[in-house]
Amino acid sequence: MFEAFAQQFTLFGSAAAQAFAYPQIFVTMIATIGGIVVGAIPGLTATMALALLINLTYSMQLSVALAFLLGVYVGAVMGGCYSAIMINIPGTPSAAATALDGFILAKQGHGGQAIGVGVIASFIGSIFSILILIFLTPFLYKIALKFGQWEYFLISVFGIMICGNLSTQSTPLKGWIVGFLGFFTAMIGLDAVYAYPRFTYGSYNLMGGISLIPALIGVFGISEILSVLQEDVPYSIESQLGRVLPDRAIWRDILKTSIRSGLIGCGIGAVPGAGEDIAAWVSYDVGKRRSKQGHLFGKGSYEGLASAETANNACVGGAMIPLLTLAIPGSPPAAMFLAAVWLHGIKPGPMLALESPEFLYLTAVTLFIATVAMLGFGLLLTKPMVGILKINRKILMPIIVPLTVIGAYAGNVNIFDIHMMFVFGILGYILRKLNYPMAPLVLGIILGPSADISFRQALMQGQGSLIPLLGRPVGLVLMLAIAWILIAGVRSNKRAVPASNSEGESV
Amino acid sequence: MGIILMLFSVYLAISALGMRVYNTFLDAPGFFPLILGIIFFIFGLVMVISAVRSGSVKATKKAFSKNNLITVLLASQTKRVIILSFFMVVYIYGLIGRVHFTLATFLYLIATFLYLKSTTLVKSAIISIVSALLISAVFQYLFNIPLP
Numbered sequence: 001m002f003e004a005f006a007q008q009f010t011l012f013g014s015a016a017a018q019a020f021a022y023p024q025i026f027v028t029m030i031a032t033i034g035g036i037v038v039g040a041i042p043g044l045t046a047t048m049a050l051a052l053l054i055n056l057t058y059s060m061q062l063s064v065a066l067a068f069l070l071g072v073y074v075g076a077v078m079g080g081c082y083s084a085i086m087i088n089i090p091g092t093p094s095a096a097a098t099a100l101d102g103f104i105l106a107k108q109g110h111g112g113q114a115i116g117v118g119v120i121a122s123f124i125g126s127i128f129s130i131l132i133l134i135f136l137t138p139f140l141y142k143i144a145l146k147f148g149q150w151e152y153f154l155i156s157v158f159g160i161m162i163c164g165n166l167s168t169q170s171t172p173l174k175g176w177i178v179g180f181l182g183f184f185t186a187m188i189g190l191d192a193v194y195a196y197p198r199f200t201y202g203s204y205n206l207m208g209g210i211s212l213i214p215a216l217i218g219v220f221g222i223s224e225i226l227s228v229l230q231e232d233v234p235y236s237i238e239s240q241l242g243r244v245l246p247d248r249a250i251w252r253d254i255l256k257t258s259i260r261s262g263l264i265g266c267g268i269g270a271v272p273g274a275g276e277d278i279a280a281w282v283s284y285d286v287g288k289r290r291s292k293q294g295h296l297f298g299k300g301s302y303e304g305l306a307s308a309e310t311a312n313n314a315c316v317g318g319a320m321i322p323l324l325t326l327a328i329p330g331s332p333p334a335a336m337f338l339a340a341v342w343l344h345g346i347k348p349g350p351m352l353a354l355e356s357p358e359f360l361y362l363t364a365v366t367l368f369i370a371t372v373a374m375l376g377f378g379l380l381l382t383k384p385m386v387g388i389l390k391i392n393r394k395i396l397m398p399i400i401v402p403l404t405v406i407g408a409y410a411g412n413v414n415i416f417d418i419h420m421m422f423v424f425g426i427l428g429y430i431l432r433k434l435n436y437p438m439a440p441l442v443l444g445i446i447l448g449p450s451a452d453i454s455f456r457q458a459l460m461q462g463q464g465s466l467i468p469l470l471g472r473p474v475g476l477v478l479m480l481a482i483a484w485i486l487i488a489g490v491r492s493n494k495r496a497v498p499a500s501n502s503e504g505e506s507v
Numbered sequence: 508m509g510i511i512l513m514l515f516s517v518y519l520a521i522s523a524l525g526m527r528v529y530n531t532f533l534d535a536p537g538f539f540p541l542i543l544g545i546i547f548f549i550f551g552l553v554m555v556i557s558a559v560r561s562g563s564v565k566a567t568k569k570a571f572s573k574n575n576l577i578t579v580l581l582a583s584q585t586k587r588v589i590i591l592s593f594f595m596v597v598y599i600y601g602l603i604g605r606v607h608f609t610l611a612t613f614l615y616l617i618a619t620f621l622y623l624k625s626t627t628l629v630k631s632a633i634i635s636i637v638s639a640l641l642i643s644a645v646f647q648y649l650f651n652i653p654l655p
Contacts, residue, residue: 056650177512177550184519184543191536194529198536199522222595229591229623230584394625399638401595401619402612405603406646409655415604418655422599426592434508452539459533 008138015361018063019369028067028366032373033381035075039082040385041396042089046076046276048224050336051217052403054343055410062344066366069340073333074126074370077276077313078378081118082385085305086111094276094315097284097308104300112241112382117250117302118309119378121258125310126371128262129269129317134364140325143474144350147326150458150469154478156451159272159328159443161485165492166274167437172489174436182444183451185210192453205416212339214408214421215445219438220332221404222425225397227432244382246302254306257287265311269318275331275439276312283311317367324348324360328447335442343411509554512547520544594619608654613639 018024038049049072057065080095085102098118105114147155160183164175188199189209200206246254261283268279287307288297297304319330320337327348329335341348346356353360408421428438462468469475519540526537558564569575579585594615602611613635620631646652 055652059651173550173553177547180543180546180550184540187540187543193534194527194536196527196536198526198540226588226591230588392625394623395620395634398616398619398623398625399634399642401598401615402608402639402642405599405655406642406652410646410652413653415655418599418603422595425595429588455542456534456538460531464531464533 011358012134012361012365015358016365018358018362019067019365021063024063024067024366025369027064028071028369029373029377031068031071032075032370033377035072035077036079036082036374036378036381036385037075037388038072039076039079039092039095040388041391042083042087042228042393044076044396044400045092045220045224046073046094046333047216047220047336048400049076050333050340051213051220052400052407054213054336054340055407057340058343058410062346063362063366065340065344066362067369069337070363070366071370071373073337074313074316074367074374075377077316077333078119078122078309078374079385080312081122081309082115082382083389085114085118086386086389092276094280094312095308096277097280098305098312100284100298100308101301101304104298105302105305106240108300109240109242110300112244113246113250114302114305115241115382116244116246116379117254117305119375119382120246121254121261121306121309122313122378123371123375124258125262125265125312125314126316126367126374128259128310129266129314130364130367130371132266133317133320133367134361137321137324137360138353140321141350141353144325146474147350148458148472148475149454149461150472151474151478153451153454153458154475154482155272155326155328156447156454158478158482158485159447160440161482161489163272163274163443164437164440165485165489166271166278167439168435170435172492174434175440176489178431178436178438179440179444182441182446183448185215185441185445186448187452192449193456205414208412210420210424210445211408211412211417212445213411214417215424216336216339216442217404217407218421218424218426219428219441221400221407222422223428223432223438225400225404226425226429228393229397241383241386244379250302253293253303257291257303257307258310260290261287261307261310262314265314266318268311269315269330270321272322272328272330272443274315275319276315276333279315279318280308280312284308313371317364320363320367324352324363325350327450329443332439332442335446338446509551509558512551512554516544516547516551518544519547590622591619594622603655609639609643612642 035046035049038044039046050069053069053072057068060068076092077094080090080092081098081102084090084095084099085106088099088103090096090099102114102118105111160179161176164179165172168175188206190196190207191198197207264283264286265279268274268282284297284304284307287304288294291297291303293301293303315331319334322328322330323334323338327338329338338348346352346359404421405418408417409415411417431441432438458469523537523541523544526535526540528535532538558567598611598615602614616635616638617631620626620635621628625631626634643654647654
């Protein structure tokens with residue numbers, strides 16, 4: 001016991017030494033500032049930024065790449081609160097709940113304190129989730145080691161189903177459809193067992209399969225650019241900030257909420273594909289029902305603001321838990337992070353504890369540095385950030401298109417990847433217009449190959465019969481969970497039908 | 508959408524059944540796509556039944572009527588998306604790989620800025636030139652990433 005603890009402590013120390021070394025610490029700080037700016041600008045999301053930046057890290061050392069990507073991730077999730085509070089347009093979808101109370105506070109002349117609460121709540125949420133990440137993940141590694149092929153297949157299906165259920169505002173069916181569409185996308189190319197070409201139509205380019213990063217850039221980059229530029233809505237900025245640091249009464253109000261929201265955010269972050277926006281909404285809803293001043297939520301409540309902001313940043317660490325233990329990302333930006341670590345030869349999953357035991361601690365310590373940098377720079381940059389919000393989106397968004405092109409091309413140095421990126425961009429735009437969520441699609445593309453192989457191998461192990469597989473306890477729990485999600489989804493689908501009827505649901 | 512999904516599922520199942528079987532069908536390349544085809548068919552069927560039950564057939568017919576389609580196509584948002592996508596198609600499929608990346612980027616940016624009326628003509632030209640040069644230089648020389 002003592003020996004195991006000492007071993008973990010040594011690993012932690014070694015990881016901390018790497019994360020605090022130069023240039024890692026410098027890169028984390030710069031990346032966090034960059035992330036804050038990206039998150040603050042409406043239309044630029046953490047997912048989009050990470051998708052564009054993955055290939056830049058190719059030539060970097062692993063610890064520097066982690067510093068770069070996690071800095072941007074943490075900064076961007078928090079940065080969304082600036083625009084949510086000052087212009088009532090969430091910089092990222094995860095800040096949508098923040099706008100409900102934040103903008104009202106800004107109109108009352110308390111924009112500075114609202115941002116201050118947003119930054120501090122984000123800090124509390126992140127720290128909370130980092131602690132849970134450090135202490136919970138080693139236990140989950142042990143559980144994940146008991147997973148066989150059958151369980152891996154089931155966890156992939158569970159991921160798609162739960163993500164589809166949570167990420168859609170209308171019927172879960174839409175989430176499930178795009179999730180399995182992601183599975184289909186992953187089938188394109190040479191079959192992993194017999195190298196048989198599937199859905200390649202004789203194209204040599206398609207035989208290599210659909211590259212993950214160009215598809216992600218298309219879905220989150222091109223479709224986002226088109227969505228932002230299709231509308232010509234100007235916005236006004238509440239430029240009266242007031243003081244930034246919250247006073248004692250506000251501290252008292254938000255402390256209890258922040259602890260509860262930190263737990264909720266981290267828990268939702270650990271659910272495959274659920275993401276920061278869902279964490280923020282669920283936490284806001286729970287906060288409203290549990291608070292003595294719940295009636296003030298939506299009318300300029302610091303407590304409401306803190307419940308949303310704590311949860312969305314707590315989701316960052318939470319999303320790393322399934323990513324590190326099962327290679328299943330907890331949120332869309334975490335999916336980008338997974339693609340990046342694959343690029344560096346790290347294979348998350350239960351074997352990570354044996355193959356790269358210090359990776360968990362390196363991730364946690366880097367997240368910690370990024371969180372501290374986010375707190376410091378977030379408070380310091382409040383006033384300059386109001387100026388950044390004035391950037392003309394009609395100039396900014398077209399400039400991102402060449403960046404998406406380079407991002408898609410750089411991985412394989414293949415023009416075909418740029419073409420596929422655009423195809424996925426248009427597909428993503430159409431699906432968004434039809435209210436289909438994007439998170440299950442990404443999860444499907446990531447989990448598709450392992451679901452295919454695991455399913456076939458599990459059936460081979462069972463000699464063509466499902467019966468030997470049904471007795472496995474972890475598998476049984478997962479099957480029950482999938483059945484429960486399916487039943488809950490069908491019920492909510494029935495409720496959603498009358499509502500969609502009025503919207504003109506198409507046959 | 509349900510009907511499209513059902514048609515797609517039939518295509519998927521036929522393609523999957525046409526794939527080669529090496530040992531048994533359980534480990535064949537077509538097995539998983541066949542399962543997906545069945546899932547899509549069920550989802551499509553549920554969508555169609557839900558739509559019929561909730562009386563959305565009329566709404567769908569109305570949505571696909573000639574007048575409605577013309578209205579949607581002529582809407583300013585649709586026109587904007589089509590034109591912006593067209594600029595991207597010309598940039599990605601027409602210019603990239605045929606002319607130098609910096610020149611292609613400059614042409615794409617200035618055309619888009621002018622269409623969106625982002626700023627004045629002179630400012631658009633300056634921003635386009637500076638952005639195209641800066642992006643090319645930063646990625647090629649600072650990050651050592653090859654340009655398309």
